[in-house]
Amino acid sequence: MNSHPASSAYRLYADGAVVSYLQWRSGAGWQLWRRGHGWRPVDEDAQPAHALDAAADALLGPPEAGPVRPARRCELHVRGLAADVVPVAFPETITVRTGDVSILSGDFDDRGLNRIVRRVALLGGGVLALFEEGPS
Known part of the structure; x- marks a missing residue:
């Protein structure tokens, strides 16, 4: 346990x-x-x-189902999340923090990215920017 x-x-x-x-x-x-x-x-x-x-x-409700693009390198710039919450709530990301902005990066398909964005919103934060590269 x-x-x-x-x-x-x-x-x-x-x-x-x-x-x-x-x-x-x-x-x-x-x-x-x-x-x-x-x-x-x-x-x-x-x-x-x-x-x-x-x-x-x-x-x-559950996330919307639909076609899923392959995993790709993503970087989300988010604001409004407590510094001690970010590493616990987003363990699948590499995180960097500067001021009130956290940068969450990793390789995600659409479902994984959707889960992260939902967690950000649920915790009272907001996505400032999303940068994507091609498939990993």
Whole structure:
């Protein structure tokens, strides 16, 4: 079983407002709180990034299915994310931070890139720019 600090909690946003909370609860795993629904399990033993993806699915519905382009080198410039959240919420990326801007880079297909963009928005951040190279 993975161990998470008791303080593992995230405010989740939609349209700039906090709409939900995701929290690691000892003995219960990742729990999602929504107004009118209370606390509900999201994932018993997932890493934070996977729990955020499950929370996004619960709040926004699953990502749209469709054709997927091959993986390619991508670099996202994002703003508004706490420095301590970025490496935990985006473990599949290489991250660099300057001021309030984090640069998330890696090789992603469309689904992987979609998951990252959804996590950025859910955590209250915004994508400033996306740079892509050809297939990796």
